[in-house]
Amino acid sequence: MLTKLSTLIFVLGLLLFGYRRILSYLRYFQQEEYSNRRFIAWIREKWAFDRRGSAVVCTLGIIALVLPGEWYGLVFSTLAATALWCIAVVIEQDPRTSGKLKLNMTQRARKISLVAFILYALVAFVPLALSCGSCGGSQNGLAMTAFFALLLVQSPALFLIASNKLLWPVEKALQDSYYAEAQRIMRHANPFVIGITGSYGKTGAKAALGDLMTQCLAPTFWPRKGINTIMGITRAIRETLKPFHHFAVIEMGAYNIGSIKRLCDFTPPKAALVTSVGIMHLERFGTPENVYLAKSEIAQALPADGILVCNGDSPNARRMASEHRRAVTLLYGLDQSAGVLDCYASELAFDDEGTRFVIHWKGARYPGRTPLLGRPALSNALGAFTMVCALGADPAYAAACLANLQPVDNRLVLDRKPFVSFLRDAYNSNPTGFEAALDVLKTLSAKRRIVMTPGMIELGEQQYEQNRRLATLSAAVADLFIIVGNTNKDALLAGLTGASFPIEKIVLAEDREAAFAAITDRGAQGDLVLIENDLGDLHEGLVSF
Numbered sequence: 005m006l007t008k009l010s011t012l013i014f015v016l017g018l019l020l021f022g023y024r025r026i027l028s029y030l031r032y033f034q035q036e037e038y039s040n041r042r043f044i045a046w047i048r049e050k051w052a053f054d055r056r057g058s059a060v061v062c063t064l065g066i067i068a069l070v071l072p073g074e075w076y077g078l079v080f081s082t083l084a085a086t087a088l089w090c091i092a093v094v095i096e097q098d099p100r101t102s103g104k105l106k107l108n109m110t111q112r113a114r115k116i117s118l119v120a121f122i123l124y125a126l127v128a129f130v131p132l133a134l135s136c137g138s139c140g141g142s143q144n145g146l147a148m149t150a151f152f153a154l155l156l157v158q159s160p161a162l163f164l165i166a167s168n169k170l171l172w173p174v175e176k177a178l179q180d181s182y183y184a185e186a187q188r189i190m191r192h193a194n195p196f197v198i199g200i201t202g203s204y205g206k207t208g209a210k211a212a213l214g215d216l217m218t219q220c221l222a223p224t225f226w227p228r229k230g231i232n233t234i235m236g237i238t239r240a241i242r243e244t245l246k247p248f249h250h251f252a253v254i255e256m257g258a259y260n261i262g263s264i265k266r267l268c269d270f271t272p273p274k275a276a277l278v279t280s281v282g283i284m285h286l287e288r289f290g291t292p293e294n295v296y297l298a299k300s301e302i303a304q305a306l307p308a309d310g311i312l313v314c315n316g317d318s319p320n321a322r323r324m325a326s327e328h329r330r331a332v333t334l335l336y337g338l339d340q341s342a343g344v345l346d347c348y349a350s351e352l353a354f355d356d357e358g359t360r361f362v363i364h365w366k367g368a369r370y371p372g373r374t375p376l377l378g379r380p381a382l383s384n385a386l387g388a389f390t391m392v393c394a395l396g397a398d399p400a401y402a403a404a405c406l407a408n409l410q411p412v413d414n415r416l417v418l419d420r421k422p423f424v425s426f427l428r429d430a431y432n433s434n435p436t437g438f439e440a441a442l443d444v445l446k447t448l449s450a451k452r453r454i455v456m457t458p459g460m461i462e463l464g465e466q467q468y469e470q471n472r473r474l475a476t477l478s479a480a481v482a483d484l485f486i487i488v489g490n491t492n493k494d495a496l497l498a499g500l501t502g503a504s505f506p507i508e509k510i511v512l513a514e515d516r517e518a519a520f521a522a523i524t525d526r527g528a529q530g531d532l533v534l535i536e537n538d539l540g541d542l543h544e545g546l547v548s549f
Contacts (some may be wrong), residue, residue, distance in 0.1 A: 014064065015128055018153055019088025021057055022124045024096040025160045028549065030117050031099035031107040033164050037233075038112070038188050040165050047161055054549045056095060058155030060088045104516070104538070112175060119167035120160070128156060179235060183270075186241040190271060193245055195225060195252035197271050198391065199262055201302045202279030202315070203295065204434045205384050206232060208412050209279045212257045212376075213388035219405045220397035222250035233499045234270055258290060258298040268305035275311035275395070276302045277387050281320035282434065283466055290464075296320045303328035313391050315383060316345045336390040338379055346547030347390040349382060354447045356418060365393060370403035377427075378416040378440040385409060414538075416441055418448070424527040425450070426535060433460045433537030438474045441536055442481050451530030452483040456519050459492025468495045475499025484526065486511040488519045491539060 032052070036042040037396050045050065064085055064491065099107040107113065130152060200210050207230045214226035227240035232255040245252065256267045281299045282292075303312055314325040316335035322342065325333050336347040349361045354494055358375040359382050374385055385406050392402050405436045411417045415429040427448070429441045438460065445453050455478045459471040471492040476499040478485060486498050493512065511526070513519035516538060523533060 014085045014089075016152070017085055017093075018128050018156065019125055021060075021089055021092050021096070022128065023121055024093055024098070024122050024548070025054070025157070026117055026124065026164060027058065027107060028096060028099050029161045029164055030113060030120075030390070031103060031105070031166075033116075034107060034113060035105055038116070038168055040168060043165065046493045052161075052549060054160075056092055056549060057156060060092050061154045061157060061272050063088060068248055072397050075322070107517060115171055115174075116164060117547045119170060122162065123166060124156070125161045127159075128153075128402040144177050146516070151385050155382035173383075179238075182238050182242060183234070186238040187270070189241055189245055190252075193225075193247050193249055195245070195249050195251075197254060197273045198275040198277060199254050199256050199264075199268065199271070199302050199305070200277045200279065201258065201299050202318075203282040203299070204432070204437060205279035205315075205380055206230075206255045208415055209380055209384040209387050210253050211412050212385050212409050213391055214253045215276065215409055216385075216388045216392050216397075216402060217253070217395075218253050218473070219408065220392050220402050221395060223248050224251040224253060225249040226253035227255065231255065232267075233259075234267060237267070237271065255498070256302060258295075258301075261289075261294060261298045262301070264298060264301035266306065268302060272309070273302065273305060274307060275391065276304065276306055276313070277391050278312075278314040278318075278321045278324055279384060279387060280315055280318040280436070281324065282318065282436065283463055288462065290325045292320075296323070300324055300328060301415060303330075306330050311389060311391070313394060315387060316324070316342060316348075317383065319347065331506055333395055334390050334394060335381075336386045338383060338386070347386060347393075349386050352379070352382065354378075354444050356420065356448065363399075365389075365390060365399050368399065370399055372403040372406050374406045374409050376409055376411055376416075377418060378429075378437070380437050380440050381411065381416055414535075416444060424523060424531045424533060428535050430535045430538035433457070435460065435463075435470050435474065438536055439477065441534055442474075442477055445532065445534045446481045448506075448532060450532035451528060452532070453481055454484040454523065454531055454533040455482040455536060456486040456488060456513075456523070457496070457536040458488040460537060461491065461495055461539065467492070471495035472499040472502070476503045479503035479505040482509075484509050484511065486513055486519050486522055487537060488513050488516055517518045 032046060033043050036046060081109050100109060141276055198213065200206050200213065202209070210226055214224050218225040225245045227237055231237060231240055235255060252271065254267070254273070255273045256264045258264050278299065281296050283295070289298060300360040306312060309331040311332040312325060312330045313334045313336065314321040314327065316322050316337035319342070324336060325335055335344070337345045338349055340348055347363065347365045349363050351362045353360045358373060359377060360373045361382060363370040363372055363386065374382065376382060376385055389402050389406065393399050414428045416427065416429045419426040419428060427441065427445060429437065460474070461467065463470050472495045475496040479500050480503070485500055487493050487510065497510070501507070511522045513522055
């Protein structure tokens with residue numbers, strides 16, 4: 005009886021721990037958009053296997069083998085099992101309230117976690133059956149239970165993957181119904197669709213264009229934040245697209261060749277804005293040419309009488325305008341050295357209030373200002389200006405309306421404070437954006453300038469070199485450099501030391517919290533901190549389970 009009771013308590017503790025662990029893995033699974041392939045690759049890359057639960061099981065297995073099979077040994081085993089599982093569960097953080105990107109218990113997340121836990125629970129009761137069956141004796145039974153549980157605590161991620169596969173037919177049917185509903189709404193509203201894509205700058209350009217079109221032309225729909233996938237756009241259409249929206253601005257992200265084509269089939273564009281075609285997400289596409297081919301799908305989807313507006317400062321965006329010309333094809337930019345631009349800005353000046361500039365459009369000059377900081381943000385605003393003018397807006401009025409644009413969260417936003425101020429560029433990072441942020445940093449007034457960054461990711465074979473190069477450029481601007489995490493530490497250190505940056509002015513921080521602690525310890529009144537990028541939970545350092 006004591007053997008059965010001890011094993012039952014052990015299994016109940018295993019179930020409680022397993023439930024918390026399933027949720028912990030689910031947070032990362034959700035960030036990988038429930039892609040089994042990417043989730044498995046992440047587990048292998050981060051070596052995200054269990055240590056804590058395994059330590060508990062091994063400890064209990066040793067106790068079961070060492071203690072005599074008398075009643076007091078079983079009582080001690082039971083108490084030890086209860087205590088150790090309780091400690092393991094308490095240590096396990098709740099992913100719904102912890103982490104940079106907290107677990108969002110959507111309908112899909114709830115279903116996946118429930119099925120995964122049911123599978124886990126069914127398997128977890130095998131140790132109880134073993135201990136009560138042919139393996140019965142107290143020591144052998146508990147030892148066998150511990151061995152089986154050791155395998156089980158390593159498997160919550162596998163149960164999530166299995167659950168995702170089992171539920172996929174149901175999820176697919178649900179997604180298809182939502183997709184069909186969104187298509188009906190689109191047909192009924194029938195807005196003039198403008199697609200936006202680019203290796204970077206898509207979300208900022210979308211916000212600028214949507215805002216500018218609403219002010220200058222007619223009510224415009226656009227999904228907020230960085231929504232750029234079919235299901236994200238589907239949800240936005242179902243929830244917020246109305247018949248009074250004359251225009252729709254759709255951000256189109258590419259995860260592989262064919263992604264943008266599928267989005268264009270869903271929301272056929274009559275005009276397109278291409279912000280850049282660069283090396284971001286090179287790991288995903290393999291070669292720069294594949295990036296170009298993927299982004300070109302938006303231009304190919306335009307009708308012959310469509311409007312194509314491309315960033316002339318991006319060589320491959322300029323190439324796209326040349327290879328896929330439409331009835332109206334326009335180039336905008338900030339640098340005329342690469343060739344003729346239909347719309348460009350000059351006389352740029354950055355200060356705490358934003359950016360002042362002069363727009364050149366069809367032979368006329370339009371002075372303007374905007375709260376946006378940095379050349380990439382101004383480039384996005386210029387692309388939006390070019391598009392609204394191509395659609396018939398008054399240029400002088402459109403230039404004036406640029407003063408009403410607001411920065412997108414954590415995209416080069418200045419936050420002045422009485423003690424230490426921040427220039428937040430933490431949403432994402434790429435070589436062009438990082439360089440532009442350094443330009444703004446050295447322009448703004450500050451007692452000392454501090455760069456805090458984990459570096460840039462998803463640059464494929466160029467990741468090390470690009471991070472090394474940007475660290476070298478930072479050395480000419482920064483008075484203190486804080487390297488966050490280990491992802492790009494070696495490349496950033498190589499760039500700084502290669503530029504003879506003083507070693508005592510380099511701070512190595514394990515994570516973002518440690519970096520902010522370093523600013524608190526070493527910061528002084530009047531300092532300005534550039535927060536360049538903030539890697540999500542998937543990328544920042546090793547994961548401990």
